[in-house]
Amino acid sequence: MSLAEVVQLSKVKADALVPFNHRKVGDRYLLSNDFGDHTFVTPKEFQRFIQAETRPGEELHERLIATNLLAEHVDVKLQAARWRKKKQYLFYGPTLHAFVLTHRCNHGCQYCHSSIVGMERTDTDMSIETAERAVDLAFQTTSPGVSIEFQGGEPLANWEVLQHIVEYSRQKNALAGKALSFSLVTNLSLMDDDKLDYLLDRKVQLCTSLDGPADLHDKIRIYKQGSSHELVTGWMRKINQRYKDMGLDPNLYRVEALPTITRPALTRWRDIVDTYVSVGCRAVFMRKLDPFGFAARSAKTLGYSMDDFVAFYINAVEYIIELNKQGTQVMERHAAIMLAKILDDAEPNYLDLRTPGGACIGQIGYAPDGSIYSSDEGRFVASMGDEMFKLGTVNDSYDHLMTNAQTRAMVMAGLNDGQPDCVSCVYKPWCGQQVEYNYKTQGSLHGRMRDSNWCKKHKSIFDYLMAKVERGDPEEMRIFERWTTNRVLDHFLQERAPL
Amino acid sequence: MTQTTGTATQHTIETCNAATSTVTLALEMGLYPTEVLYGAAYIFIDRAFVLLDKDEGQGRIGRWLVHLRGKTPLDDQQLRALSGEFGNELLSQALRRKIVKQNQKLIEEITTQAIAGAAGGTLPTDFLATDDDGMDFLDDPLGIAVPWEEKFKKKKDEPAPEAKP
Numbered sequence: 001m002s003l004a005e006v007v008q009l010s011k012v013k014a015d016a017l018v019p020f021n022h023r024k025v026g027d028r029y030l031l032s033n034d035f036g037d038h039t040f041v042t043p044k045e046f047q048r049f050i051q052a053e054t055r056p057g058e059e060l061h062e063r064l065i066a067t068n069l070l071a072e073h074v075d076v077k078l079q080a081a082r083w084r085k086k087k088q089y090l091f092y093g094p095t096l097h098a099f100v101l102t103h104r105c106n107h108g109c110q111y112c113h114s115s116i117v118g119m120e121r122t123d124t125d126m127s128i129e130t131a132e133r134a135v136d137l138a139f140q141t142t143s144p145g146v147s148i149e150f151q152g153g154e155p156l157a158n159w160e161v162l163q164h165i166v167e168y169s170r171q172k173n174a175l176a177g178k179a180l181s182f183s184l185v186t187n188l189s190l191m192d193d194d195k196l197d198y199l200l201d202r203k204v205q206l207c208t209s210l211d212g213p214a215d216l217h218d219k220i221r222i223y224k225q226g227s228s229h230e231l232v233t234g235w236m237r238k239i240n241q242r243y244k245d246m247g248l249d250p251n252l253y254r255v256e257a258l259p260t261i262t263r264p265a266l267t268r269w270r271d272i273v274d275t276y277v278s279v280g281c282r283a284v285f286m287r288k289l290d291p292f293g294f295a296a297r298s299a300k301t302l303g304y305s306m307d308d309f310v311a312f313y314i315n316a317v318e319y320i321i322e323l324n325k326q327g328t329q330v331m332e333r334h335a336a337i338m339l340a341k342i343l344d345d346a347e348p349n350y351l352d353l354r355t356p357g358g359a360c361i362g363q364i365g366y367a368p369d370g371s372i373y374s375s376d377e378g379r380f381v382a383s384m385g386d387e388m389f390k391l392g393t394v395n396d397s398y399d400h401l402m403t404n405a406q407t408r409a410m411v412m413a414g415l416n417d418g419q420p421d422c423v424s425c426v427y428k429p430w431c432g433q434q435v436e437y438n439y440k441t442q443g444s445l446h447g448r449m450r451d452s453n454w455c456k457k458h459k460s461i462f463d464y465l466m467a468k469v470e471r472g473d474p475e476e477m478r479i480f481e482r483w484t485t486n487r488v489l490d491h492f493l494q495e496r497a498p499l
Numbered sequence: 500m501t502q503t504t505g506t507a508t509q510h511t512i513e514t515c516n517a518a519t520s521t522v523t524l525a526l527e528m529g530l531y532p533t534e535v536l537y538g539a540a541y542i543f544i545d546r547a548f549v550l551l552d553k554d555e556g557q558g559r560i561g562r563w564l565v566h567l568r569g570k571t572p573l574d575d576q577q578l579r580a581l582s583g584e585f586g587n588e589l590l591s592q593a594l595r596r597k598i599v600k601q602n603q604k605l606i607e608e609i610t611t612q613a614i615a616g617a618a619g620g621t622l623p624t625d626f627l628a629t630d631d632d633g634m635d636f637l638d639d640p641l642g643i644a645v646p647w648e649e650k651f652k653k654k655k656d657e658p659a660p661e662a663k664p
Binding site: 089090091092093094141142356360361398399402403407408411412415417418419420423442443444446448450451 | 538541542543545546587588591594595598599602605606609610612613614616617618619
């Protein structure tokens with residue numbers, strides 16, 4: 001039955017229905033509302049729903065009530081409270097503070113989106129003074145949490161300042177009492193035992209890049225002094241063992257890693273997943289090549305179409321599901337985030353999939369020279385010579401950064417409610433956009449979702465996952481349930497008590 | 500060199516010249532608001548030199564002429580793709596304008612809350628109690644949220660039953 005046969009506009013009882021969006025998934029229609037409820041209906045059920053023909057006692061009627069699709073049955077207070085809880089991020093400022101400690105790096109990754117320089121360029125390091133000013137700003141956030149992420153270049157190259165930020169932040173937090181955490185994004189090449197001892201002692205979470213098996217990784221992540229792969233996997237195993245020795249649950253505490261998918265990787269999903277499993281990872285985040293920095297410049301050799309990526313992604317997730325069925329616990333993190341939103345009514349505050357997006361009010365980026373950007377991506381755009389996303393400097397006031405015209409424009413542009421396509425998309429309650437991506441790829445903060453690769457990627461993944469949810473295979477649903485179980489990594493939170 | 504001409508009705512390629520990397524679009528005036536035309540044109544200034552012109556002949560509907568000259572050499576196919584993208588951007592801007600107008604209140608309220616929340620203006624006192632679903636803020640003991648029409652309608656309508664035949 002076609003949609004034209006299902007929907008007879010003259011018979012629609014609009015007043016009886018909560019505003020909803022729909023999309024054909026399998027043989028049924030997926031319906032969703034702005035609260036984040038969803039259900040699947042057959043064409044016949046769809047017809048009865050929009051004509052308000054269902055009656056109490058019918059399974060369909062009760063299901064429509066349970067999913068808040070029938071207006072007269074919506075408990076407004078309850079739904080308002082639910083909305084408020086899920087949109088908590090509207091009530092506070094940025095939690096994620098990305099500190100670029102230096103532009104120096106000893107790798108020459110072909111897709112690097114940062115503006116890296118040689119290791120001799122110590123003039124591109126963040127100074128102690130700038131670091132302290134940046135920490136002072138970060139602690140002015142109205143968020144109850146401060147998550148400081150060290151980035152580069154290779155942040156371990158500016159070890160002294162990294163340590164200083166950790167100590168200074170901990171001192172500040174004795175008074176501020178925030179939920180403070182640190183993470184370090186590193187290629188691990190400058191790691192040594194002393195540094196590791198310090199990082200573990202100070203509960204700094206470690207994240208790295210691993211593009212898959214050695215031939216793939218080393219081809220893209222070029223390290224003149226040897227095999228980057230050997231170095232990274234060696235440290236990952238060692239660090240995971242240290243976590244275990246510290247008595248931390250090995251199912252939860254592991255080095256986080258993510259692969260960047262390049263053209264040569266498109267046929268290697270099995271190898272990539274197997275590599276992750278072999279070094280003890282329980283999660284893989286299949287990251288698409290982004291349009292920033294070297295990645296933009298190397299697109300001709302490493303790039304691919306979004307269709308290619310989606311095909312790769314589906315193959316990879318299918319393989320991961322297959323491994324789970326065989327008893328290996330591993331997840332794809334992007335899928336897990338989406339499923340948590342859909343199946344668990346959760347809001348993981350993943351900045352790429354929220355509305356408004358995370359620019360400025362969810363995260364800010366601090367460059368070594370004290371410039372402040374809307375996000376990581378904002379500074380990537382800057383590294384290409386365009387300061388569109390520079391909000392100010394560490395010498396500006398926090399209020400100015402949060403309320404200036406740029407911030408307001410980015411928040412408004414990042415709202416799905418003002419975006420053609422998004423307003424009528426069935427995935428609207430779980431999706432979001434990134435203004436920096438829109439700007440870089442389509443020339444404006446708003447972009448055009450209909451021909452945006454951002455939209456295509458997310459819609460394709462939602463379609464894939466929703467088709468699985470619609471089929472409801474019990475074994476796969478059990479696997480998804482495991483993926484969406486929220487496990488808080490308390491260990492990485494700094495103590496709130498005065499030092 | 501490829502060059503084409505056409506008679507514009509609503510939105511057409513007037514000329515397309517790969518030798519000069521130039522394409523000219525003709526748009527019927529009134530089809531899109533001027534702000535939409537400016538907004539779409541602005542999006543292209545990093546890739547093309549953009550010139551907007553009017554063609555207002557007597558006795559016929561006037562036209563906007565949009566001249567796009569690529570900043571780098573563009574072949575016929577690329578020029579046509581550029582003009583197609585311009586058309587898409589026009590439609591997208593026009594539609595977004597309508598949607599933003601329709602959802603203006605919602606957009607303003609969410610944006611205000613987001614900015615105020617970030618700046619510390621309206622942080623709820625119970626914010627840290629994340630499991631608190633208290634909805635006291637929705638209570639309206641003084642009836643402030645009751646629309647004026649609703650509040651006074653009853654009084655106004657009270658004599659009505661008597662007036663009925």
